[in-house]
Amino acid sequence: MLQKVITEKRIILLVDMDAFFASVEQQVNPALRGKPVAVTGGGTRTVVTTSSYEARKFGVKTGMNTYEALQACPHLIIVKGDHARYTHTCAELKKIYQQFTPLVEIYSVDEAFLDVTTTEHLFGGAVEIGKRIKTEIKRQFGISASVGIGPNKLIAKLAADISKPDGLRWIKEEEVPEVLEDLPVEALWGIGKRIARRLEALGIKTCGELGRAPVGVLRSHFGIMGEHLKMMGEGIHNGEVTGDEGDGEVKSVGHSMTFPVDLWKRPEISRELLRLSEMVGARTRRYELRGRVVSLTVRYRSFETFTRRRRLECSTNDTRRIYRAALSILDGIRLREPVRLLGVTLSELENIRGQRPLFHEEQRREDLLRSMDDLNQRFGTLTVTWGACINPLRHPGVISPAWRPSGIRKSL
């Protein structure tokens, strides 16, 4: 495992692609360059996931349906998103980042954190790294990116956000208080409209006010998150750039999926849970792991998202048991809205190191799963699968926030 040198001051880069999906489409099809373009989800979804900066000038926004978007910009070109194209580009981008540091965390399909604390001197400093990454992305893919540099992930993210598009901004540690003082709290990564509204009710509008707020008050309104919020207001964030899998132990295995149409009916939801459970089970088995905690994440149409966990009596990597646990969590939830995204995660992992079962029935079960896994590994995920998974909702049009080039996330 790569040793992380603990130093007082870290230097974190966030590389954030500008209008990623739209930029990729404009790059692939030169006829779209310089024109207002909106990318929608695949399938029957007609919601804008990304729009080019040309379209944004006319007020086209993410989340609009195509009708609304065309109202705002009648000559808008609507392109159906191509999932595979974006994930491929993301994997290629990662190779660029890894030239500068091994500590690269692909945070989402269009954002990556780089910890360059111990490598920046090799390349002439963090700003130089940022410039070189931007140049390289432009050269290889013809698209622009914004780079934020800061003493932690929170500030790096903020720096990128305020420099967009095609920007580069370094917020040094000593500048942090000044930058945050009058900044609205919503500008911070992790503070959404809801929390902002609750903070406003306490008379807190800016990050500066948040940082000065008495921790007791925040704690009484937000629980343990209160302390975290205060630290955010002060520009403090302790999250590490988790680097790549392979250096360190895998902590959880999870998959999530946004559906082409929101799901409401129980049989549809169960079927998708089985598919996700199979994906999680197959991956856990490939790593010779078992997990004891199954988590189910549900995102409603309104984007409200929550996760519920269930601890099993003993650890497993069997699709059926993961599925049963996910279903029993679902049984405990009264769904209030149609479901946009579902995610299944297995955590508290332990290594099983190839222990073969003693009884024939269990051996046959293990052999069956193993054969399925081998076939799917060779011919593609879910080539051989459970009867109930057949005829699924194809082509998810949106890449989920949990997507990783490797499909496996190290943090919980």
Place this chain on the structure above:
Amino acid sequence: MIIRVEREELQKKLGNIQNIVEKKSTMPILSHFLLSVGEASTISATDLETAIREPINIIERDEEGELCIPARKLFEIVREVDGEIKMESDGHEWIKVSAGRSSFRIACMNPEEFPKWPGLDGKTRLSLPAGRLHEMIEKTLFSAGESDTRYTLNSLLFHLRPDRGLFTVVGTDGHRLAEIDEPFEDLPSEEIKVIIPRKSASELRRFLTEDEENVEITITEKHLVFTVGGINFLVRLIDGTYPEYEQVIPKGNEKRLEIAREGFIKTLRRVSVISKDRNSPVKINISSGLMTVNSSDPDLGEARDELEINYEGESLSLGFNARYLLEALNSMEAEKVIFELQEPLTPTLLREEGNERFLTVIMPLRI
């Protein structure tokens, strides 16, 4: 009702039931015990899976009756006070406990609510020395499952095999197995398999310490009752099918090794040092006259040890969870053990030299 009882007697009898009395407050009645005062007075406690009824010597009573008393609290009181204990009740809601100059008033429950001891239409009975049954549990319990979703594995199997004249106890967690036999001449004519929960088997052990005493086992459709030294220990049977354990015991493994037990234990313990968790994977190579044991961990390093064995034949490499081997070896006493192997991924048999009554089966790891 007024009764008097020796402090030591009450402390001993209450001590016996403490593990069975429910500590969680899900069903308050289960944290109480039932004191039945009469010609032959008894104490009863249950967690609905296991129940125990033991005689208690009451020095003096003014009438017969029943009380349902908090087991933990009375035990704590009895441990703290000196001298003979007097208990007075007026109705079933309160009792006054006094000893010397100390007195306590504790809330009780209605004895009518205490779970009834089931009627036992006992048709099958066995009798064997208590120490013998103790050994049979001790040598199989370590292999039983602990919290497996296949709940029938979190248990011991009591198997009466009249065709072979054997009473057999088996424990398995699905990766390893231990079986011990006791020859019986007058077994009932039909085969009987009953499954008893792990916790009950473990608790029963404490009443099986007297070698000279015999324990009577009564088997009914839903329960098993062990009677030893006047104590009745009742176990509710697990309803389910135990796996066909006989099928996985290898019969014709051709590679037969003789190994010094102590030496094997030491080697395994040494090599397991290089491992992150208690399930240390080890790789065992056998060749004529020699066994080498290796372990390695990408973050920690490697270990290697070797020991002489009595073996002539082909070489073989296979992987094991060292803990499984160690627990099996520690359950044995003989100087030498016999290890019978076949292929890298077929069940292996480990037993004591000269003891055909006890065997363990361990499934290897894929390496």
